[in-house]
Amino acid sequence: MRHPLARCAALVAAACIGHAAAAIGAPVNETSIIGRWKVVEAAPAPWTKPEERAGLTASGKHLLNLVVTFNPTSVQSKFKLFSCKRRVAYEPVELQVDALFQGNLPEPNPGAVAQRMGFPRGDVQSVDVKCVNARFTFHFLNADTVLINLNRVIYTFKRQ
Numbered sequence: 001m002r003h004p005l006a007r008c009a010a011l012v013a014a015a016c017i018g019h020a021a022a023a024i025g026a027p028v029n030e031t032s033i034i035g036r037w038k039v040v041e042a043a044p045a046p047w048t049k050p051e052e053r054a055g056l057t058a059s060g061k062h063l064l065n066l067v068v069t070f071n072p073t074s075v076q077s078k079f080k081l082f083s084c085k086r087r088v089a090y091e092p093v094e095l096q097v098d099a100l101f102q103g104n105l106p107e108p109n110p111g112a113v114a115q116r117m118g119f120p121r122g123d124v125q126s127v128d129v130k131c132v133n134a135r136f137t138f139h140f141l142n143a144d145t146v147l148i149n150l151n152r153v154i155y156t157f158k159r160q
Contacts, residue, residue, distance in 0.1 A: 031143045033090060033127045039066040041156035046113050047104045048152050060153035068157065075131065081150075084131035091130065093137075094123040100139055101149040117147070117154075 042060025044053040069076040075084040097114040098105065105113045115121070118141045125140040138146040144159040 031125055031140050033070045033129065033138055033146065034072065036067060036069045036160040037146070037157040038160050039063045039068075039155050040158045043154050043156075045101065045104065045149055045152045045154050046117070047101075047106050052152070056151075056153050059151070060155070063150075063155060067160070070129070075129065081134055082136075084129075084133065087132055089128075089130040091128040093126050093128060095126050095137075095139070096123055100124060100126075101154070102137075104149070117141075118145075 042057070042064055044056040044060070048056055063079060066077065066079055066082075068079070068082050070090075071088075073088060074086060075082060075088050077083045097119060098110045100110070100114055100119070111121075114124070119139070120141075127138050127140075129136045129138065136148055136150075138148050138157070140146050146157045148155050148157070
């Protein structure tokens with residue numbers, strides 16, 4: 001039989017882990033941005049005009065294979081806009097599909113567009129990454145894949 005204090009200590013430890021996860025961008029039992037990620041794809045955003053897509057595809061290529069490391073207190077990247085040496089804040093959010101990418105998914109059915117992009121039905125787990133120089137929202141397709149809009153290009157990041 002376990003000692004009652006041992007059980008209490010285990011519960012306190014579990015609660016602390018949960019609070020620590022939430023503090024770094026991962027609500028309990030949900031995905032986290034913390035870790036090493038690599039840009040594996042760049043595609044024009046679905047709301048762009050057909051005549052803009054070739055130029056956006058070309059401009060998106062410069063970030064392919066970029067590695068970004070999200071630490072609890074900083075973000076490391078060779079791309080200056082994603083680099084944040086201090087005071088980074090992670091705020092997990094659940095967004096309805098019509099709010100993805102700042103509400104830019106095309107009408108009349110942004111949900112259908114989101115599903116074609118690979119998002120599950122229902123609310124989408126996302127995380128706002130706030131830094132001194134920028135703020136980005138990363139949308140989770142799954143625990144190891146996130147999408148972000150930057151200058152009308154959708155970048156796909158894979159966990160490394």
